[in-house]
Amino acid sequence: MQEELVILGIDVGTHAARAVAVAPNGAVRHSDQRPLKLRTPHPGWAEMDPTEILTATVDVVREAMSWGRPEAIGLTTMRDSTILWDRATGAPLHDAILWMSRQTEAYTNTWLAEGLEPEVHQRTGLPIQPRFSASKIAWLLDHVPGARKRAERGELAVGTVDSWLLSHLTGATHQTDYTNACGTMLFNLHTREWDAELCEWFGIPPGLLPTVRPSAHNFGSVEGIPVLAVLGDQQASLFGQACFTPGSAKYTFGTSGVLTLNSGEKPALRKGFTTGVAWGLSVDDVSFEVEGAVPHSGHALQWLHERLGLIDDLGSLDSHSDNGGVYFVPAFTGLGAPSWDASARGAILGLSLETQPSHIARAALESLAYQVRDSIDALDPIAAEVRVDGGAARYDTLCQFLADILGRPVLRPRTVEMTAVGVAHLAGLGAGVWSGLDQLAELWQEDRRFTPAMSVDRREMLYAGWQQACRAAQPCFPATEPRTPRTSPTPPRRTPKSPQKSHQRTARKTPEQAPR
Secondary structure, eight states, X not given: OOOOOOEEXXXXXXXXXXXXXXXXXXXXXXXXXXXXXXXXXXXXXXXXXXXHHHHXXXXXXXXXHTTOOOSOEXXXXXXXXXEEEETTTOOBSSOXXXXXXXXXXXXXXXXXXXXXXXXXXXXXXXXXXXXXXXXXXXXXXXXXXXXXXXXXXXXXXXXXXXXXXXXXXXXXXXXXXXXXXXXXTOEETTTTEEOXXXXXXXXXXXXXXXXXXXXBSOOOEETTEEEEEEEEHHHHHHHHTTOOSTTOEEEEESSSEEEEEEEESSOOOOTTSEEXXXXXXXXXXXXXXXXXXXXXXXXXXXXXXXXXXXXXXXXXXXXXXXXXXXXXXXXXXBOOTTTOOTTOOOEEEOOOXXXXXXXXXXXXXXXXXXXHHHHHHHHOSOOSOEEEESXXXXXXXXXXXXXXXXXXXXXXXXXXXXXXXXHHHHXXXXXXXXXXXXXXXXXXXXXXXXXXXXXXXXXXXXXXXXXXXXXXXXXXXXXXXXXXXXXXXXXXXXXXXXXXXXXXXXXXXXXXXXXX
């Protein structure tokens, strides 16, 4: 019997490495995953063993090969997480610093105090935050003994998780794609190259960095199977949701909640949002995206379940139909897009003697929808409908309430785990399995369409209550500075040159690959 043609999508996220086999008709034929272990050596820190990431990925690839030989492979990974390794041996020099880690705040605070953010945002589309890779790279160079000198000699490589895996799985040169590069705070969106001046300001030798490729590219091969696509996780989801036209948008309900909008052929800088590359089909065919992230959005449900025990079974959330007047603001580390209020803290408001655990659970579920509206209201104009994916998109109650509070249709696809599927679609496009974006758009299949059923007056009354709850989620006492572990001293001050004005930017060549 002839083996069915499939494309393999590999998704390496915060909690697991996953593989899916996608058939030409878009159906997921097989899937497998391996868990990953998060380490928190100090409060606010988040790290992971790079070798464990590699081993888990190798395991799911081997399992996938037992399903049949795929035509091509696509790789999508958690963005911004950063790894430093030896070019000659491939050995990591430190644990991976994950995207959500706050251990590099001393660096970003210094750069903010030096007034670098306006120019950094203009060039990269990003604010100065610990989430992005630049401060992680600087931290590693200053904390790993001898790393800075070795980096200057060209002995080391640094990259995001995609670069680490590509280097070890394919044996090819040190490389990444546009979508992952734009999360480093070192990548100039306008030239689509590493910005040598930003590297100088942040004290990062450019020779550490990978060569940047379009997202659709032959990145090498794994057991003879070409890796034809690399995407960041949110961009892969946007691609899988077939949001190919400017203005189309999707919202992913994951650990964080992320609204991603296709913004067209040119970068669109928006206050309160990040701007990046959505995908690069070639050097000359690039689409951009605007993104609003809400930290700990979906994590709130897990928190109620694991920490407070108010939800016995997350699967029961669809049965909670009344919030009892309660609002839940999951600002555990501040409010996310578009306000980015770091002073806010999580709050549960509207409690009464009649409040039941089910009311708080329902309020937590509703908070996910309110946060989507926060971003969509700030981004209008936007497409008339929003597509959703991620774990919490399985809840009918959430999707219906989201449609009600937005006043626009919400579309849920048959497959809600879109990251691996999306990068498989891009890899299959490169392999010629699909002829173009129009054919990929036809693969998207609707599971259910949720249409607004709430009156405008009630919608606006509820949303006004949410806005009031967010204003109330301010600290009622002076915030105290968290203790900084002795292993994380204040970064050495480097006085950068005065930032050039935006109109003085000149195109720069991509730094040459440092010799092995």
